[in-house]
Amino acid sequence: MERIVIVTGANSGIGLALCDRLLTVDSHLRLCLACRNMQRAHAARSTLLTSHPDARVDVVHLDVGSVQSVLTAAQEVQSRYSRIDFLYLNAGIMPNPQVDIKALFKGLFSRNVINMFATAEGLLTQQDRLNSDGLQEVFATNLFGHFLLIKELEPLLCQPSHTSRIVWTSSSNARRSAFSMEDIQHTHGTEPYSSSKYASDLLSLALNRHKNSQGLFSSVVCPGLVMTNLTYGILPSFFWTLIMPIMFLIRIFTNTFTLTPHNGAEALHWLFLQKSESLDPRAKYHSLTSGLGTNYTQPRQMDVDDGMSEVLYEKLLELEKGVRRKLTERNADKETHGQ
Ligand SMILES: NC(=O)C1=CN([C@@H]2O[C@H](COP(=O)(O)OP(=O)(O)OC[C@H]3O[C@@H](n4cnc5c(N)ncnc54)[C@H](OP(=O)(O)O)[C@@H]3O)[C@@H](O)[C@H]2O)C=CC1
Ligand SMILES: CC(C)CCC[C@@H](C)[C@H]1CC[C@H]2C3=C(CC[C@]12C)[C@@]1(C)CCC(=O)[C@@H](C)[C@@H]1CC3
Numbered sequence: 001m002e003r004i005v006i007v008t009g010a011n012s013g014i015g016l017a018l019c020d021r022l023l024t025v026d027s028h029l030r031l032c033l034a035c036r037n038m039q040r041a042h043a044a045r046s047t048l049l050t051s052h053p054d055a056r057v058d059v060v061h062l063d064v065g066s067v068q069s070v071l072t073a074a075q076e077v078q079s080r081y082s083r084i085d086f087l088y089l090n091a092g093i094m095p096n097p098q099v100d101i102k103a104l105f106k107g108l109f110s111r112n113v114i115n116m117f118a119t120a121e122g123l124l125t126q127q128d129r130l131n132s133d134g135l136q137e138v139f140a141t142n143l144f145g146h147f148l149l150i151k152e153l154e155p156l157l158c159q160p161s162h163t164s165r166i167v168w169t170s171s172s173n174a175r176r177s178a179f180s181m182e183d184i185q186h187t188h189g190t191e192p193y194s195s196s197k198y199a200s201d202l203l204s205l206a207l208n209r210h211k212n213s214q215g216l217f218s219s220v221v222c223p224g225l226v227m228t229n230l231t232y233g234i235l236p237s238f239f240w241t242l243i244m245p246i247m248f249l250i251r252i253f254t255n256t257f258t259l260t261p262h263n264g265a266e267a268l269h270w271l272f273l274q275k276s277e278s279l280d281p282r283a284k285y286h287s288l289t290s291g292l293g294t295n296y297t298q299p300r301q302m303d304v305d306d307g308m309s310e311v312l313y314e315k316l317l318e319l320e321k322g323v324r325r326k327l328t329e330r331n332a333d334k335e336t337h338g339q
Contacts, residue, residue: 002056004081005272006032008064008146009091011040013228014169014268016047017261018088021269023052031055032081034062034073036091064091064145067133067323074152083164084156086272089146089200090169093138094193096127097234117225118256119172124234125190133323136185138192143199147316148323150207158214163276166207166218167268170284172256174198174222176303184315199312201284201302206313208281209306217276220284220302223264224256252291263289270297 005022009015010033019031031048035041041059048057058080062073077084100123107116107123115121131137135144150157150166157164174197178189186195200220207218225231225247227240240247251257258264266287271279283299290296 002028002030003085004030004032004083005086005088006034006060006077006084007088007090008034008062008149010088011035011037011044013230014223014226014261014264015088015090016044018090018265018268019044019048019057020051021262021265022272023048023055023057025269025273027052027054029055030058030081032058032060032077034060034077034091036061036063036065036069062091062149064149065093065131065137065141066145067148067327070145070148071152071327074149077153078156081156083159083162084153085164087150087153087157087164087166088169088268089149089166090268091146092142092169092196092230094124094126094230094233095129095137097193098125098127099123099234100125114253117250118254119175121173121175124173124193126193127190128186128192134326135323136187136192138196139185139199142193142196143203144316144319144323146200147203148320151320157216158211160215163215163217165271165276166204166216167271168200168204168218168220169268170200170204170220170222171197172222172224172284172286174201174284174302181308181311181315184312184319201304202309202312203316205281205302205304205306206309209309210313212281217279218281219271219279221267221271221287222256222284223267223287224258224289226258226261226264228261228264248291251289255288255290256286258287258289258295263287263295266295267297 007015033041045057063069103122128136128138131140173194175194178191178194179198186192204218204220264287267285284302286298
């Protein structure tokens with residue numbers, strides 16, 4: 001049976017590499033690239049069709065950072081497909097990243113150096129802002145837009161006698177201490193990326209608890225450190241190229257420096273080949289690359305618990321209600337003012 005796979009943020013980096021790898025293992029796939037920029041989405045589609053001329057690749061407009069766009073895209077998806085086999089929640093941002101150079105040098109001479117390179121703990125901060133829905137942009141893009149998408153697509157994801165899978169592109173940068181249940185959008189901190197990724201780890205756990213009985217299974221992945229537009233926002237690409245020999249050296253000690261989007265997509269691809277019964281809801285599946293360049297996937301236990309994940313789930317449902325109410329009011333307002 002033809003499998004239907006949707007990938008958000010599929011036009012570049014890890015998302016695009018994943019699409020290429022999926023089409024290589026299953027040429028009968030029906031792939032849907034869900035992207036915010038249609039020009040880039042069509043360019044990605046053309047690239048994929050060049051290497052896989054017989055593939056079925058669709059494109060749908062989706063800005064996960066906009067509530068209206070998520071609702072419209074979900075309607076479009078429902079009109080096109082009768083079920084979803086895999087939903088890869090991969091789109092993500094890290095706006096205005098700043099590297100703490102002092103902490104980097106201090107870390108280099110500490111016993112924590114390997115962990116520092118693997119998780120960037122204490123090295124990175126970002127500057128977030130409010131989006132047009134009144135939500136923190138990183139939270140809205142990396143987490144909430146995807147949450148809303150799942151809710152909207154439930155009729156296709158939770159079907160009797162059919163199993164559907166969700167895969168979150170999380171990060172080893174996800175940290176409990178960066179996340180606060182009193183401030184789930186991370187309005188007050190300087191690590192919105194870490195917070196949003198930790199929230200996705202919690203949400204995945206909650207989704208498994210609530211939805212496994214309806215045939216929906218959620219997993220979490222860390223692709224490792226990969227050279228993509230996201231990392232080129234941290235340091236310019238020429239700098240990364242310059243320090244590439246050092247990066248290959250570090251890879252020997254951590255295996256988390258996967259470096260290429262193809263390598264980074266390893267765990268996402270691996271999960272595609274696994275049966276839902278074999279998945280561990282508390283594991284984060286890491287893409288790893290050895291010093292000799294061999295790719296493999298390794299599950300590691302996440303720092304999450306059921307209590308916290310349940311509280312977050314309830315808070316997201318509350319927020320969803322409020323956001324929908326606001327949107328209805330805004331649309332009604334537009335109609336009365338003839339816009
Ligand atoms: N690179 C790395 O080292 C790591 C990356 N990750 C995660 O991997 C995922 C993919 O990132 P990566 O491939 O590295 O970076 P890229 O910037 O190459 O890819 C991010 C993708 O997300 C899309 N995107 C961003 N915002 C939105 C939005 N509002 N709506 C729809 N799509 C959007 C981008 O679209 P557009 O082209 O229009 O901007 C792009 O296609 C992210 O979730 C990231 O956090 C996790 C760990 C490490
Ligand atoms: C390697 C060099 C000599 C110096 C580079 C220092 C830092 C810019 C990097 C060291 C660890 C990196 C890292 C990330 C970004 C760049 C570093 C901080 C991530 C946070 C990128 C996005 C992710 O999701 C994480 C998995 C990465 C963890 C490691």
